[in-house]
Amino acid sequence: QVQLVESGGGSVQTGGSLTLSCVASPALPHNYCMTWFRQAPGKQREGVATIYTSGGFTNYADSDSVKGRFTISQDNAKNTVYLQIISLNPEDTAMYYCAASEGPSAGYCYRAMYGIYDHNYWGQGTQVTVSS
DSSP states (O other), rough: OOEEEEEEEEEEEOOOEEEEEEEEEEEOSSEEEEEEEEEEEOOOOEEEEEEEETTTTTOOOOOOOOTTEEEEEEEEGGGGEEEEESOGGGGOEEEEEEEEEOSSHHHHHHHHHSSSSSSSSSOOOEEEEEEE
């Protein structure tokens, strides 16, 4: 059973930045999709970024609200995936979740980010609140 633990959320002002962390235990093999989702109050959950642990290939949601501000990365030695968010604005206020699933390719991860495939493991989430 894989456990995912997110951290790094908090309350920030508009324009600030945060780096969220997701630690996986046990360590995942190098053929997993690690994806960050977020869910704002009253809204559907949306995938924002994904990384294929084999090779570190990344993909981001094709959304103006995400492009250029979100960066996903991994540190295999620490079994950790990060999500850096810059230029935060109140629309980024949400619970951010880390999810994992075994996958054959970065393309699979991209489709999983959009919900075409399910993620097997989910963390409990970390809250990000942005004030104006």
